[in-house]
Amino acid sequence: MLAKLYLEDGTLFEGTSFGGEGGQVGEVVFNTGITGYQEVLSDPSYCGQIVTMTFPLIGNYGITRDDFEAVRPFVHGFVVRRHEEVPSNWRAQYSLGDLLKEYGIVGISDIDTRMLTRKLRSYGTMKGIIATGDVRVEELRERLLANDLLRDQVSRVSTKSVYNSPGKDQRIVLMDFGSKSGILRDLTRRDCDVVVVPHDATAEQILRLRPDGVLLSNGPGDPKDVPHAVETVKALLGKLPIFGICLGHQLFALACGADTEKLKFGHRGGNHPVKDLESGRCYITSQNHGYTVKEASLAGTGLVKTHINNNDGTIEGLKHESLPAFSVQYHPEASPGPFDSSYLFDDFLTMVRKFQSERPKTARQTELELLARGV
Known part of the structure; x- marks a missing residue:
């Protein structure tokens, strides 16, 4: 069957259809990954986007249950040079189509x-x-003009209820703005007791869970479209150690008083070089974002730049100079890889333990007595 892709500047592409039928409006972006198309499709951060894969052959290793980053894909369309209908891979359970x-x-x-x-x-x-x-073409143009791009992606992809992935070590609250499964895997691999909460959870609700730290997940769209999350992060700063990833990084920056802006075409792929300014080391990272923190806006916020993108110099990492909080714009939980930056989860848990040691908790019996007296 024939398929068409029509852009807002009037460019028309005609090709062959595979997958579903019908039509969908979205933001057209590109991903430079050579592998990982299943992880791209199932990454909630692509909600509302029509994704173009730059690698010319897609579908050759099929789809397997174990490689999903969310329970279902959220993309609005998928664009490839060549679609391989019959995968060749012993792990494949069905095809991309x-x-x-x-x-x-x-x-x-x-x-x-x-x-x-x-x-x-x-x-x-x-x-x-x-x-x-x-x-x-006239019909495509009319439909394109009649439909706006999504602005509520986070509410579409976030969990609707609180759930727990039990562990024996630190309790970490994972704020789900469109979290990838890789984040939960990395935390549970480190024996964390993870409590996942919706995007609109308040600081009071989170503190009631008595966590040892908070992780702000990745997610789709403009960080300024979720102002309630910014207020929650602002209320948690200094009370608990915080680690932000991707959208979580941007929300952390906004909560500290910095600003964000949209990139021309974003960073999407598994091959983006990032420099650690402290060590001078360059890491190859997995990325998926269309917004960045404005460097000029860091003045007076208490934020310090820790990482930069070696391609365009944009900010890829931040830390607070006095509070236990840091963030990165890229994905240390990267699946299918690279895994160069997974150490950041260990750094976060080290921060959590240091925070605990410097602020010993009140003895439980004393705490109960204070509660009984309403103190």
Whole structure:
């Protein structure tokens, strides 16, 4: 079946349909990963986006249950140069086309993804519509103009209820703004007792869980679209150790008084070089974001720049100069890789233990007596 991708600047791509049928509007972006298309599809941070893979062959190793980063994909469309219908991989349980068909996601193949990527790099990410069938260009244009890009992505992908992944060590509250499963895996691998809470959990509700630390997860969209989360983080600063990842990094910056802005075409892929300013070491990182913290806005916030992107110099890491809190713009829980930055989870737990040692808790019996007296 014929499929079409129409961009807001009037560019039309015609190709072959695979996956679901119908049409969907979204922000057209590109990902430079060579592997990991299943992780890309199931990353909630892509909610509302039409994702273009720059690697020319996609679908060759199929889909397996164990590689999902969320229970379902949230992308609004998938664009590839060549779609391999029959995977060759002993782990494959079904094909890429079957996955897209199951969730009604339109895929388009046999288009010039190099041309599309060069256009997005030159002019920035664009609003677009992907549709199956021989749809007239005029109809695509009308549908594109009639539909706005999503602004409520976080509420769409966040958990709706609190749940626990039990562990024997520190209790960590994971604020879910669209968290990848890799974050939970890394915490549970370190024996953390993880409590996952929705994006709109208040500071009071979180403190009631008596956590030892708080992790702010990744998620989709503009950080300024979730002002309630900024207020929650602001209320938690200094009361608990905080570690922010991706959207969590941006929310941490906003809570400290810094500002964010949209990047021209974002950072998406598993091969982005990041420099640690303290050690001078360069890490290859997995990234997926369209916004960044403005360096000029750091003055007077107490935030210190710790990492930069070696490609464009944008901020990739922050820490607070006096409070137990730090963040990174990239993904230390990267799946399928690279895993260079997984040490950051250990650094976070070291911070949690140091915070505990410097602020010993009141003896439980004394605490109960104080509560009974209403103190």
